[in-house]
Amino acid sequence: xxxxxxxxxxxxxxxxxxxxxxxxxxxxxxxxxxxxxxxxxxxxxxxxxxxxxxxxxxxxxxxxxxxxxxxxxxxxxxxxxxxxxxxxxxxxxxxxxxxxxxxxxxxxxxxxxxxxxxxxxxxxxxxxxxxxxxxxxxxxxxxxxxxxxxxxxxxxxxxxxxxxxxxxxxxxxxxxxxxxxxxxxxxxxxxxxxxxxxxxxxxxxxxxxxxxxxxxxxxxxxxxxxxxxxxxxxxxxxxxxxxxxxxxxxxxxxxxxxxxxxxxxxxxxxxxxxxxxxxxxxxxxxxxxxxxxxxxxxxxxxxxxxxxxxxxxxxxxxxxxxxxxxxxxxxxxxxxxxxxxxxxxxxxxxxxxxxxxxxxxxxxxxxxxxxxxxxxxxxxxxxxxxxxxxxxxxxxxxxxxxxxxxxxxxxxxxxxxxxxxxxxxxxxxxxxxxxxxxxxxxxxxxxxxxxxxxxxxxxxxxxxxxxxxxxxxxxx
Amino acid sequence: xxxxxxxxxxxxxxxxxxxxxxxxxxxxxxxxxxxxxxxxxxxxxxxxxxxxxxxxxxxxxxxxxxxxxxxxxxxx
Numbered sequence: 156x157x158x159x160x161x162x163x164x165x166x167x168x169x170x171x172x173x174x175x176x177x178x179x180x181x182x183x184x185x186x187x188x189x190x191x192x193x194x195x196x197x198x199x200x201x202x203x204x205x206x207x208x209x210x211x212x213x214x215x216x217x218x219x220x221x222x223x224x225x226x227x228x229x230x231x232x233x234x235x236x237x238x239x240x241x242x243x244x245x246x247x248x249x250x251x252x253x254x255x256x257x258x259x260x261x262x263x264x265x266x267x268x269x270x271x272x273x274x275x276x277x278x279x280x281x282x283x284x285x286x287x288x289x290x291x292x293x294x295x296x297x298x299x300x301x302x303x304x305x306x307x308x309x310x311x312x313x314x315x316x317x318x319x320x321x322x323x324x325x326x327x328x329x330x331x332x333x334x335x336x337x338x339x340x341x342x343x344x345x346x347x348x349x350x351x352x353x354x355x356x357x358x359x360x361x362x363x364x365x366x367x368x369x370x371x372x373x374x375x376x377x378x379x380x381x382x383x384x385x386x387x388x389x390x391x392x393x394x395x396x397x398x399x400x401x402x403x404x405x406x407x408x409x410x411x412x413x414x415x416x417x418x419x420x421x422x423x424x425x426x427x428x429x430x431x432x433x434x435x436x437x438x439x440x441x442x443x444x445x446x447x448x449x450x451x452x453x454x455x456x457x458x459x460x461x462x463x464x465x466x467x468x469x470x471x472x473x474x475x476x477x478x479x480x481x482x483x484x485x486x487x488x489x490x491x492x493x494x495x496x497x498x499x500x501x502x503x504x505x506x507x508x509x510x511x512x513x514x515x516x517x518x519x520x521x522x523x524x525x526x527x528x529x530x531x532x533x534x535x536x537x538x539x540x541x542x543x544x545x546x547x548x549x550x551x552x553x554x555x556x557x558x559x560x561x562x563x564x565x566x567x568x569x570x571x572x573x574x575x576x577x578x579x580x581x582x583x584x585x586x587x588x589x590x591x592x593x594x595x596x597x598x599x600x601x602x603x604x605x606x607x608x609x610x611x612x613x614x615x616x617x618x619x620x621x622x623x624x625x626x627x628x629x630x631x
Numbered sequence: 632x633x634x635x636x637x638x639x640x641x642x643x644x645x646x647x648x649x650x651x652x653x654x655x656x657x658x659x660x661x662x663x664x665x666x667x668x669x670x671x672x673x674x675x676x677x678x679x680x681x682x683x684x685x686x687x688x689x690x691x692x693x694x695x696x697x698x699x700x701x702x703x704x705x706x707x
Contacts, residue, residue, distance in 0.1 A: 158701075159700065159701050159702050160698065160699065160700050160701070161685045161688040161689075161697075161698065161699040161701070162688075162697075162698040162699075163694045163695050163698075164694070167694050178669075180644060180695050181644055181646075181669070181693060181695070182692070182693060182694065184692060185646075186646035186647060186648035186671065186692075187646075187648035187649075187650055187692060188692050189692070190692070191691070191692020191693055191694070192689065192690065192691070192692050194692075194694065195689070195691075195692070195694055196689070198694070225694065344690075346654070347654050347684075347686035347689060347690060350689045350690060351689065354689070380648075386649070387648035387649060387650050388648075388649055388650065388653050391650065391653070
């Protein structure tokens, strides 16, 4: 404490301009809230280290969701419990930044439990300020993973019972079992001496990050007078007398001296490299096409393609969408499949449209491709009147019952088998779609294959299958 | 009592939690009888006794409420 005057740390905004209400100089926290003190300690450390212009503070979900009102640093507010993941991204994108994840116990120890575990285990060079108030404060005082045995909360009105809700999770102890973290400490904000120890722990944790030493976390036992239904003074006493018994204070791990700094590979990417990575370096292919040449019912088609997983249902949809895009249309493609890679059912929804697509979901297709019988059974009734059903007679043992639709029976699997691979049945069907409807041209489809098929050696067989499908339909 | 330091509370930034009063080793902070714009009785310096330890500053949750002058301050 070298300063002669202790006043508002400079890394707080002078005016909290992001705060929507008229009061721009007070916090939104309740009287006696621990967050205010912890904010102050953090802001002071950032100011003293002179790192405000390269610090990013991550606001969690919880009362401190609005931490970005206060800190004059970079700010990101993230989804519940995901701060360590976002912090990882921020840090890796710019290793020179100081990334501080500010999280509460509901956020960090409950919904984000695995996030913090994995980030700590990776030894990500970030600092986590973990505010433990043994409760879900913002939502009205529900039980948190850190709630003490016997502690009454709105969801444990008779007190937390170990038999029913388990035991309070000790995060510092838990993480200290991992090799990744370099600094783990637990402090509290009770009496001035403890506050000063916590102040030092915060500085040590940030310093570890500044020195590229790796993952640091400071857990801070913090009062929630409103949630605990206590006065601020009673709440502080409760931290000291009850919480500290379960969550002992101290340093749980400190390898800041022994640990070698993390060596970051410095890489600058040129504009060209980024374009290349995104596939924007080549001029996009374009094929002229007019929807006017397509029969009205199939114009701007809504397509559903369904079959067994492994029949290439998704790839067929992807190729159609890509071809549509290369013809200059708006397209959408969404897959829908079960957990099985092969053998389960899979379907995808494809739209190709001259106007913007509001929703990619296709409930009532104008074109249905049924690669197997369950697909026809399931989706036949959904096809719009006048629509088209293309069904794979190699596997579909019945014709559609509907009389108000058009249908094309095609033994796609048999045709593919004759070509040498069962797997190109999907492309036989693509040929059938091209021949029957003209929604995409063969040229666009072949060009699209070059984008969607990973192994280029399979492209000639796929093209052959498209041609066979066209020929089959032409001769029907 | 010798006065080494000086502290002041901005009455409009104090939420009356009383933590500074609790923390002050010299017992030189008290609640004001006035009600501030937030509806609380703010803390205030009794006017003497401050040793400039800064305990009140570090226990205060509001960023703009307390200023401590460790070496004292000329008071008009």
